[in-house]
Amino acid sequence: MPPRTCALCNDARAILKRPKTGQQICKECFFYVFETEVHNTITEARLFKPGDRVAIGASGGKDSTVLAHVMKTLNERYKYGLELFLLSIDEGITGYRDDSLETVKRNQQQYDMPLKILSYDELYGWTMDAIVAQIGKKNNCTFCGVFRRQALDRGAAILNVDHIVTGHNADDIAETVLMNIMRGDIARLGRCTSICTQGEDTIKRSKPFKYAYEKEIVMYAYFKKLDYFSTECIYSPDAYRGHARAFLKDLEAARPSAIIDIIHSGEAFEINDDVKATQKLQQTCRRCGYMSSNELCKACTLLEGLERGMPTAAVTDRARRKLDADGPVPENLRTIPLFQLPSNLRQNAATAVEATS
């Protein structure tokens, strides 16, 4: 097959077929269009304003490593005026997270960004290794997911940032759309394609790679020779997501635009008001002060179950009743430190309360 020239510059030899468009492009044009599309995603959604302090949720994996590189590049090229930080969560998984954190530490040097590592051990007093030793491999993803979400917000509060960007890519979002459809989780289906999730007084989460294909992220890392870590978590991966992923990859092989098409479908759904109404009102956890839809937040409930030797208490209603029947909370129960929003958000929240009262 003769070498083809780039469809964009008509000069250099093409090295990549873009899954989104089918265009055959050269290396330099690929870097440029990939970065520019992320820049367009950021500006169209008005994700940042000058002076923002932004944490990049960094796992050492491909997506967050490329995100750190691209955020740094765009911040300099387009003068966003952002102060960037790396924020990593150490779940305490020997042979997995300890290795990937070494990658994040190298990224800190390579990108010259401050790094904060917050561990489950210091926050909850439990590593995932210890949790799995107690509860086994079934359901451990529930603990890890709930604990990580809260740990990221707490890490952000420590760094005094009010915005976390994550490396979720187009494939991840398309997968989530499919999973929410297959589970009938309509409330989540309505939210899962938003580029930015935020309440009035909470830490923003956004996904600058929302429209970036995994293939291009991996190719970008490969051609830029970025240093990333790739090993599957040693504790049972999310099986259901695995099926959705395999299905999506088969669809992509047949028709590469399928990924972006599924995201567009997700964005176009209109969620019925009846469904929206079933979402519970947000409140503050009475034990740790974190955002919660119940009196006790999910993390506090999970932690109490672990501490009292009934770890499934927050996973099933039956176990929760058994825990309640077992008596009141012991006074010396280990709890999560009080959660406080970053200072600028505290002011916002206070203003909001004054305005409504």
Added chain:
Amino acid sequence: MATISLNIEFGGGLELLFSNQRSHRITIPANVPVSSATGQTPEDSDVPSKPVDITYLMYWLRDNLLKERAELFVENGTVRPGVLVLVNDTDWELEGEGEYQLKDGDEIVFISTLHGG
């Protein structure tokens, strides 16, 4: 029997299936059966032959170097969806994918995209 030498690289976690070794230098026959069966060469039977291509290479790697979980590498006669292939640093989709005819000294890279971000 004519042979060619290739440099093989695995990345993105795929190396875990290949003795956790990223780089491999291999020598394979220059002509192979049209069926891509790796156990025989055209010289020792009357099977019709073709110049060696990536599809043959994929089966050869599975049968000779892969140590575990072959289903994460090969699926339905091709490289599993989600594994990227580069031929001398070019996307194999521009090179005819499995039908690309290998040349002596080629570098073939396989990268899994399926590991967490």
